[in-house]
Amino acid sequence: MMMKICGGALLVAFVTLLIRQLKPEMTMPVTVTGAVILLLAVVGMLAPQIEYINGLWYAEELRGYATPLVKSLGVALVAQTASDLCRDMGENSAASKVEFAGKLEIMLICLPLIDKLLEFARGLLLG
Amino acid sequence: MDFDLLIRVAGVGLTVCAAYMIVKKAGGEEQAMLISLVGVVMVLLMLVGKISELLDLIRSLFGL
Numbered sequence: 001m002m003m004k005i006c007g008g009a010l011l012v013a014f015v016t017l018l019i020r021q022l023k024p025e026m027t028m029p030v031t032v033t034g035a036v037i038l039l040l041a042v043v044g045m046l047a048p049q050i051e052y053i054n055g056l057w058y059a060e061e062l063r064g065y066a067t068p069l070v071k072s073l074g075v076a077l078v079a080q081t082a083s084d085l086c087r088d089m090g091e092n093s094a095a096s097k098v099e100f101a102g103k104l105e106i107m108l109i110c111l112p113l114i115d116k117l118l119e120f121a122r123g124l125l126l127g
Numbered sequence: 128m129d130f131d132l133l134i135r136v137a138g139v140g141l142t143v144c145a146a147y148m149i150v151k152k153a154g155g156e157e158q159a160m161l162i163s164l165v166g167v168v169m170v171l172l173m174l175v176g177k178i179s180e181l182l183d184l185i186r187s188l189f190g191l
Contacts, residue, residue, distance in 0.1 A: 074189025
């Protein structure tokens with residue numbers, strides 16, 4: 001699978017190079033297509049690991065720690081991909097906004113954990 | 128993993144390029160512009176289904 005992805009990435013680069021010579025406007029759709037196909041393959045590879053991580057935290061009280069981890073991984077993946085695509089098209093400002101939104105979303109997902117940590121610290125300090 | 132879509136997009140790109148050159152040589156500047164616009168829109172229409180498939184996969188896998 002990894003070899004296939006490497007070959008696919010090289011194919012995307014080659015096709016982009018070819019199209020850029022002939023018609024620079026058509027480069028963007030080719031890049032987006034390549035990114036979507038490659039990401040589909042990579043996320044398909046990721047599925048067993050995610051199931052393994054979800055299976056590790058089998059106890060119900062520990063599940064609260066696993067879900068923010070997996071969720072923030074997904075948010076990071078989506079935000080990074082979108083910002084990379086924006087950057088490829090030369091829209092740096094939109095890319096940085098998407099990254100900022102991703103950071104905010106991860107912060108929101110992690111807020112319950114931060115709450116627990118602060119609760120723990122308060123318990124240690126006050127008795 | 129299917130690279131058919133990528134090959135198809137490259138084919139659309141090459142066809143649009145050829146049609147653009149021919150129409151431009153024949154003197155139709157505005158039509159040539161429209162041809163390149165149609166090429167981009169066609170590719171984006173082909174992509175929309177794939178993008179939604181990707182987002183659905185990510186949403187179900189990571190529980191978002």
